[in-house]
Amino acid sequence: MSTFISELPKVELHLHIEGTLEPEMVFALARRNGITLDYQDESALKAAYQFADLQSFLDVYYQGMQVLLTEQDFFDLTWAYLVRAYADRVRHVEIFFDPQAHTGRGVPLAAVVSGIHRALEQARQQWGLTSRLIMSFLRHLSEAEAFETLHHAEPFRQQLSGIGLDSAEKGNPPTKFSQVYAAAREQGYRLVAHAGEEGPAGYIRDALDILQVERIDHGVAAITDPPLMARLAQERIPLTVCPLSNLKLNVIKSMAEHPMLQLLHAGLCVTVNSDDPAYFGGYMNANFEALQQGLGASNEELLQLALNGVEACWLSPEEKAVLTREIRDYGEQAGIALQH
Ligand SMILES: Nc1ncnc2[nH]cnc12
Ligand SMILES: [Zn+2]
Numbered sequence: 001m002s003t004f005i006s007e008l009p010k011v012e013l014h015l016h017i018e019g020t021l022e023p024e025m026v027f028a029l030a031r032r033n034g035i036t037l038d039y040q041d042e043s044a045l046k047a048a049y050q051f052a053d054l055q056s057f058l059d060v061y062y063q064g065m066q067v068l069l070t071e072q073d074f075f076d077l078t079w080a081y082l083v084r085a086y087a088d089r090v091r092h093v094e095i096f097f098d099p100q101a102h103t104g105r106g107v108p109l110a111a112v113v114s115g116i117h118r119a120l121e122q123a124r125q126q127w128g129l130t131s132r133l134i135m136s137f138l139r140h141l142s143e144a145e146a147f148e149t150l151h152h153a154e155p156f157r158q159q160l161s162g163i164g165l166d167s168a169e170k171g172n173p174p175t176k177f178s179q180v181y182a183a184a185r186e187q188g189y190r191l192v193a194h195a196g197e198e199g200p201a202g203y204i205r206d207a208l209d210i211l212q213v214e215r216i217d218h219g220v221a222a223i224t225d226p227p228l229m230a231r232l233a234q235e236r237i238p239l240t241v242c243p244l245s246n247l248k249l250n251v252i253k254s255m256a257e258h259p260m261l262q263l264l265h266a267g268l269c270v271t272v273n274s275d276d277p278a279y280f281g282g283y284m285n286a287n288f289e290a291l292q293q294g295l296g297a298s299n300e301e302l303l304q305l306a307l308n309g310v311e312a313c314w315l316s317p318e319e320k321a322v323l324t325r326e327i328r329d330y331g332e333q334a335g336i337a338l339q340h
Contacts, residue, residue, distance in 0.1 A: 004299050004334055005288045009327050011092045011309035012085060012273055012284055014217050014240035016136075016166070017074075017116060018065045018098055019276025020081040029067035029076075038063075049279055054198050054249050055168055057279060062101055069107055074115025082123040084277075088284040091323060092313055094132040095120070096164050099149050100141060113156045132314050134192065136164035137180065139172035146180040150187075161314060162190035164217065165207075169199040174206040181211040190214060190314060192240075196221030197251060201228050208237065215239075215312060220246060222268070223259040233267035238312030242275035243290050244282055255294025261301060264308075271309040272302075303331040304338065 023042040030037050039045040045064075051057040068074060078095075085093055095116070102112050116133060123129040135153055137146040153160060163184045165177060174193055181191060195207040197218035204222055207213045216222075219239035222229050232239065241260055246252050252259075263270045272291065277283045282290070291297040291305075310323045331338060 001285060001289060002292060005285055005292065005302065007089060007330070008288070008302065008306055009323065009330060010088065010090045010284050010288075010306050011271070011313050011323070012090050013094045013215070013238070013271055013309060013312055014096070014242055014273035014275055015081070015093060016096045016098065016276050017078055017081060018068070018101065019061060019280075020084075020278050021064050021068070021077060022080070022278045025077065025080060026064055026067055029069075029073055033067060033069050033073070035067055037067075051249055051279075054170075057249055057276070058167060061276065061279065065098075065101055066105060068102065069111075071111040071115040071118075074112050075119050076115075078116045078119035079122065082119060082129060084283050086123070086127055086129055090129070090284055091326075092130045092310075092315060092319075093120075094134060094161070094313060096134045096136045096166065098136050098138060098166065099153065100138045100145065103149070103152070109152050109156065113153075113159055117159045130315060130319070132161035133159055134162040134164045134190075135160050136166045137177060138167040139165050139176065139194075140168045143177050143180050146177060147183065150180060150184055157187070160189070162192055165193035165195075165211070166217070169194060169197055169203065173199070173203055174211045178210050181213075185212060192217055194218055197246075198249070201225035204228060204232075218242065218246075218251075220251060220259055220263075223262060229263070229266050229268065232269075236269045236311070238269040238271060238308065239263065240273045240312070241270050242273045242280075243287050243295075244277075244280040245275035247290070248280040255290050258291070258295050260291060260305075261295060261297060264301060264304065269308045269312055270305065271312050272305050299334060300331075300336050300338070303327065303334075303336055307338070 023045045120131040191213045192215040193207040193213045194217040196204040201221045215238045217240045274283050
């Protein structure tokens with residue numbers, strides 16, 4: 001691991017907390033909760049982590065999270081992620097969770113939100129690691145079910161900063177959720193959505209124009225649509241890109257084909273994130289390293305990607321200024337002076 005990457009201060013904006021469930025923890029929680037798994041041991045489970053596409057990943061992902069039952073389970077899951085993020089010099093995180101994947105199994109929303117939130121609060125107190133929490137609707141379910149979830153979340157409004165949209169993208173366009181996004185906007189939530197991961201560039205446009213999101217999760221399909229790219233650059237709409245995820249889910253054939261640097265040099269606010277690191281082969285530093293090793297990204301480009309993460313995050317302007325200064329100083333110590 002290059003020390004430039006490992007010591008670079010970072011922000012993570014696209015992380016599904018359920019996607020940080022490592023095989024060891026799947027088995028530990030199954031034992032604790034008296035659940036029998038379909039897999040003999042951890043290596044048998046790991047062997048199932050071969051994905052042809054997004055859906056084949058989602059099947060394993062929803063199965064794995066069935067071991068999460070109690071507030072303590074969600075605390076332990078989140079804490080284990082935060083320990084890894086802190087070790088990767090992540091200074092601020094914006095975390096997704098999938099409420100419907102838990103309430104649909106009879107787990108109370110209070111247990112989910114409280115366990116995650118307690119861990120986030122502990123990381124802030126112990127390390128100054130700041131965070132936001134984003135509740136994602138599952139797009140393979142109906143808009144009526146998303147409305148129900150929005151309603152159930154009302155008691156936890158203070159702990160939730162934003163609304164997201166994830167799960168199977170193809171055939172579940174942003175337009176399916178236009179009413180519930182309008183309602184969430186009325187309630188003062190910040191809005192993001194997965195778009196242009198496996199789906200077409202048109203879904204990115206619809207997420208912006210119809211859902212009125214301020215940030216696009218993934219968005220790599222923008223590379224196929226030059227007018228859309230020009231708009232994303234002009235408006236500095238952030239894309240939370242996940243290089244190792246794109247590789248593991250066959251969105252790209254090899255890291256050398258990843259559009260990250262083309263998007264960066266076209267003036268887009270692209271950022272580096274880990275998505276579901278327990279399933280895709282690595283956390284934040286591994287994603288930066290994949291760009292360096294597989295795509296030939298320079299330290300200067302990696303520094304700009306880290307700065308974009310700060311620009312795209314939901315910290316206050318004052319907090320952003322502090323982090324931006326820290327990253328710029330870090331670059332200057334490494335002999336990199338960016339233009340602006
Ligand atoms: N990469 C991804 N795309 C869509 N939904 C997800 N849920 C968890 N990870 C996801
Ligand atoms: Zn995602």
